[in-house]
Amino acid sequence: MGLLINGDLDIVSIATDPRFRRRGVARKLLAHVLDQASVKKAFLEVAVDNEAGLNLYDGLGFQREYVRQKYCQRTRDAWVMMRSEMGENVVW
Numbered sequence: 001m002g003l004l005i006n007g008d009l010d011i012v013s014i015a016t017d018p019r020f021r022r023r024g025v026a027r028k029l030l031a032h033v034l035d036q037a038s039v040k041k042a043f044l045e046v047a048v049d050n051e052a053g054l055n056l057y058d059g060l061g062f063q064r065e066y067v068r069q070k071y072c073q074r075t076r077d078a079w080v081m082m083r084s085e086m087g088e089n090v091v092w
C-alpha cells in the first residue's frame, strides 16, 4: 500500500504471502511501481532488524537516510529510506 502525491510515493506497507516468499514477488511489484513515470521519489520506513526488508530496499536502490526511534509498534527503531529518480538529495 502506498500514497502518491505530486510525484512523491510514500510506501506504507508491502507483504508477500509466506508461501510465496523469496521468489521475486516483492521486488517485481516494487520495481514496476517505481518504474511509473509519475513516481519521482519514494520513501518508506523499515525496522532496523528487518533483514528481508532492508535487503529488498537496498537492492532496489533505496538509501538509508536516518533512524526513527521506536517507530515500529512504538518499540522498534526504523530506518527512513529514500529513492530518487534523479539521484538528488532530498530536502526534509
Ligand SMILES: CC(C)(COP(=O)(O)OP(=O)(O)OC[C@H]1O[C@@H](n2cnc3c(N)ncnc32)[C@H](O)[C@@H]1OP(=O)(O)O)[C@@H](O)C(=O)NCCC(=O)NCCS
Pocket (backbone or CB within 6 Å): 012, 013, 014, 015, 016, 017, 020, 021, 022, 023, 024, 025, 026, 027, 028, 045, 046, 047, 050, 051, 052, 053, 055, 056, 057, 059
Ligand atoms: C520483505 C518481504 C515483503 C519480501 O518479499 P519477497 O516477495 O519474499 O521478496 P523477493 O523474493 O522479491 O526478494 C527480493 C530481495 O529481498 C531480499 N530478501 C527477501 N527475503 C529475504 C530474507 N528472508 N532474508 C534476507 N533477504 C531477503 C533479498 O535481497 C531478495 O533478493 P534475492 O532473493 O535475489 O536474494 C517479505 O519477506 C514479507 O512480506 N515480510 C513481512 C512484511 C515486511 O516485513 N514488509 C516490509 C516491511 S515495510
